[in-house]
Amino acid sequence: MNGFKYDELVQQALISVVRDVLKDVSKNGLPGNHHFYIRFRTDHPKTKIPKFLKERHPEEVMIVIQYQYWNLDVREKYFSVDLSFNGVRENLIIPYSALTAFVDPSVKFALQFTPSFNDGDDDTPSFRPKDNTSDEKSSDDDGKIISFDSFRKK
Numbered sequence: 684m685n686g687f688k689y690d691e692l693v694q695q696a697l698i699s700v701v702r703d704v705l706k707d708v709s710k711n712g713l714p715g716n717h718h719f720y721i722r723f724r725t726d727h728p729k730t731k732i733p734k735f736l737k738e739r740h741p742e743e744v745m746i747v748i749q750y751q752y753w754n755l756d757v758r759e760k761y762f763s764v765d766l767s768f769n770g771v772r773e774n775l776i777i778p779y780s781a782l783t784a785f786v787d788p789s790v791k792f793a794l795q796f797t798p799s800f801n802d803g804d805d806d807t808p809s810f811r812p813k814d815n816t817s818d819e820k821s822s823d824d825d826g827k828i829i830s831f832d833s834f835r836k837k
Contacts, residue, residue, distance in 0.1 A: 690797070694796055694797065697794050697796065698779045698782070698796070700794070701779065701782065701785045701794065702757060702759075702762075702779065704719075704787075705755065705757045705762050706757045708748070708755060709755040709756065709757050713748070713749070715789070716789040717787055717789050717790070718747065718748060718749035718787065718788070718789060719747070719748040719749070719785065719786065719787055720745055720746075720747055720784070720785075720786040720788065721745065721746050721747075721748065721777070721782065721784070721785055721786075722743060722744070722745045722782070722783040722784040722785075723743065723744065723746075723777050723781040723782050723783060723798070724742065724743055724781045724783060724798045724800075725737050725740050725741060725742060725743060725744050726741060726742050726743075727778060727780065727781035727798060727800060728800065729761065729776075729778040729780070729781065730775075730776065730777060730778060730781045731774075731775065731776035732744075732773075732775050732776075733768070733773045733775075735768075736768070736773070736775075743783060745784075746764075746766060746775065748764065751766065751767045752764050752765065752766055753765040753766075753772065754774070760778055760779060760780070761776055761777060761778040761779060762776075762777055762779075763775060763776045763777070764777075780798060780799040780800075781798050782796045782798065783795065783796055783797075783798055784796065
């Protein structure tokens with residue numbers, strides 16, 4: 684017997700937290716002062732982002748879900764969202780396996796992830812549903828230990 688892969692099980696459980704929160708936001712909007720900083724690997728093979736964003740951030744980038752986001756679509760293995768870059772809406776497709784961090788600073792909540800580049804078969808689309816490509820320019824830890832203590836209110 685090879686034993687349990689606890690780190691993978693915990694990561695999947697934490698990803699389900701992110702998925703559930705994003706599902707709620709896609710249906711009901713952001714409540715109160717909640718907003719999210721989401722870091723993810725731009726070099727993940729299933730990540731679909733505009734060319735200019737990939738060129739500026741070839742490995743990792745952080746997006747903000749707060750005031751200007753549209754078409755948040757939450758699926759089992761990925762989510763997609765339209766964000767504005769220099770006044771142009773762009774579609775991003777982000778697989779959960781590419782996440783490195785999820786933060787809701789309004790409640791001092793944060794999760795760190797170890798991205799998986801070998802996520803096997805999933806339903807992440809291999810195309811961008813909206814082709815809003817633009818050439819316009821816009822302006823470690825190993826992730827295996829997740830500590831909530833620094834985010835808890837004392």
